[in-house]
Amino acid sequence: MSDLYSIPLQAADGSTTSLEEQRGKVLLIVNTASKCGFTPQYRGLEALYNEYQDRGLVVLGFPCNQFGQQEPGGDEEIQQFCELNYGVSFPVYAKLEVNGPDAHPLFVHLKREAPGILGTEGVKWNFTKFLVDREGRVVKRFAPKDKPEALGSEIEQLL
Known part of the structure; x- marks a missing residue:
């Protein structure tokens, strides 16, 4: 398994970074969009982050125009x-x-580790969510229609 934490990323300010500072935390990685029917999920993602960040959850948004x-x-x-x-x-x-x-190599890794329905790797739409445990293992993929509010119990199991 490749190391999720060493994959180079670009921060919104253009600087190069990685997920190294998130090592040891539970991650919810989401491909996002601002003009989508699922965009209001930002509210639920923020609520999850606020509720669980003190226990080790980090929500990470990755905008995509595909x-x-x-x-x-x-x-x-x-x-x-x-x-x-x-x-x-x-x-x-x-x-x-x-x-x-x-x-992006991050999403290549996520899709390989947690395929979608019938083993398909492609991300179907905006707001597909990947849950990663504290050891960097991708444990589950959630569909765009899966509301953030419904993920609390699965997140709690990893905290």
Whole structure:
């Protein structure tokens, strides 16, 4: 298994980073979009983050424009949208791709470790969620329609 924590990422400010500072925490990694029917899930994701961050949960947002062009803005615009409209305080990274030949290595790893329905690896739509345990193992994939409010018990099992 490749090390999830060593995969290079781009922060919203353009700097290079990784998930190393999240090592030992439970992660909920989500591909997000600002103009999607599921966008109000930002509210539920923020609620999960607020409820469980003191116990070791980190929600991580990764904007993606691959589904219906529902994330057309730049990284600064996305940050402002998340903060102003949903009070998002969890980390939201630079926009990336989750499928296809330019899929970010993080999502290649997540999809391989937690395939979707019938073993398909592709991310189906915005707000697909991946739950990662404290050891960096991808333990579950949740569909876009799975509301953040419904994930509490599964998160608690890992905390």
